[in-house]
Amino acid sequence: MTGVEILTAGAGDKAWSFLIAGEERQFQGNAGYEDVVEESYSYDSTVGNHLRVSVGDLVVVRSGREALGVGYVEALEVLPDQEKLRSRCPGCGSTGFKERTTERPRYRCSPCARTFEEPIVETLQVTSYRAHYGGTWQPLEGCLDKAQLNALSLSKSDQQSIKAMDRERTLEAVASRGVRLPRQRGASTEDRRHPLELPGGRRRTTAAARRGQDAFRKALVRQYGFICAVTGAAPAEVLEAAHLRPFARTERHRVEEGLMLRSDIHRLFDSGLLTIAPGLVVRIAPSLAGHPLYNALDGSRLHIAQDAPVDHEAIAEHHAVTVATW
Ligand SMILES: [Zn+2]
Structure with missing residues (x-):
């Protein structure tokens, strides 16, 4: 891998929510370790606000329904010249089509209603980013739901993966739920680059997921x-x-x-x-x-x-x- 830049300092005065959206989490062209929700979040230059996230920013990781956890960005990996595949509808060029499980042709485009067997696949050159926050992560387990998160957002759009949040009010909201964030720490990144493993090889995530169920x-x-x-x-x-x-x-x-x-x-x-x-x-x-x-x-x-x-x-x-x- 060439040209990987790791940032460990930044203005750090903003706040974001990062959406975890299942298949969107596939990360192309990287050294081959997955995102673990409790450790890091990956995005690329096709995502809105990608240039604005910096080390020291507060992040709330969210699913479509609720807040999963909160932490500070401790390090930011920047990987230039990554290839990303994107599929489009051959009719209208939209990316908003769905694969159908039983019917044929396999795909149906919601914007133009066309059905088709093969989408147009294009290769994009993107810059990829990975924000690490695992050293300060605190689980939220849904103690803030979607409506409460929206009230803390600076943007009303539901579509954005990375949404700006009101930092002061978000810190107050999590503090009022008993969440005690540690002091932000500037990370030495080498020990941040792999998901945290507990003795016996278990990941910290397993216990958290079980609790949340x-x-x-x-x-x-x-x-x-x-x-x-x-x-x-x-x-x-x-x-x-x-x-x-x-x-x-x-x-x-x-x-x-x-x-x-x-x-x-x-x-x-x-x-x-x-x-x-x-x-x-x-x-x-x-x-x-x-x-x-x-x-x-x-x-x-x-x-x-x-x-x-x-x-x-x-x-x-x-x-x-x-x-x-x-
Ligand atoms: Zn279409």
């Missing part, structure tokens, strides 16, 4: 963000969706019957060593008096809004049953 957790993340109801903001990795009533008894997943709890607090709650008194005040079992870290939580108020949709009856039940054992 749980509907109950998703609903609670949307409601409370990454804030443990007992201890406050905490990393996504240690936050769990806790049932106020034993799950086996109800088999229901109501937001009202759940709280986001840090995993150790969740354990204490399920073990009857921590409960919540009426008035949403934390109570710690007398048997934990020798553990100052936990004992200090006794008497503190829950970190949830006054009008949060929480089932006070379920909390009262847990409290009554639990303190009876103390």
Whole structure:
């Protein structure tokens, strides 16, 4: 590979959202490693705003529906003279046609309604870019949805892959969801160029994807963000969706019957060593008096809004049953 430029400094005063759009993520002509959502994002010079992204910019990675995560651009790879294939409708030249799964001819163009078997394929010379942000990445797991992201966007267009966002308001929005970004760091890029691997060869992504699949957790993340109801903001990795009533008894997943709890607090709650008194005040079992870290939580108020949709009856039940054992 020749002419690869790696930028590690920039103005860094802007904010963007990057759209992850399935097949668009195919990256042509590069050294052959894929994008991993949590690590980097690739785009090319056919994409609007491609020249405006710089190191230090804030980026929110989004799917068509919600925010997946946030980070700062730590390094920017620039790969000039890459080849990219683009298919067009032989009738009107549009790229807006779809492959049909059962009908023939294979393609149908939505703009001109023509059907055809072979599109016109052209080769474009493009500059490719890869923005790295993995060292500052914080998962958002949908705690901001499409409407909330649109409200933070500086552009109303839905079509853009790279959309300008209001940096200050975006930082405020993620902070209010309990997300704590690290300080931006200028990266030495060599260690940024491969997806982060955990011991045992797993990627960090696998665990994140699994967490995100749980509907109950998703609903609670949307409601409370990454804030443990007992201890406050905490990393996504240690936050769990806790049932106020034993799950086996109800088999229901109501937001009202759940709280986001840090995993150790969740354990204490399920073990009857921590409960919540009426008035949403934390109570710690007398048997934990020798553990100052936990004992200090006794008497503190829950970190949830006054009008949060929480089932006070379920909390009262847990409290009554639990303190009876103390
Ligand atoms: Zn057409």
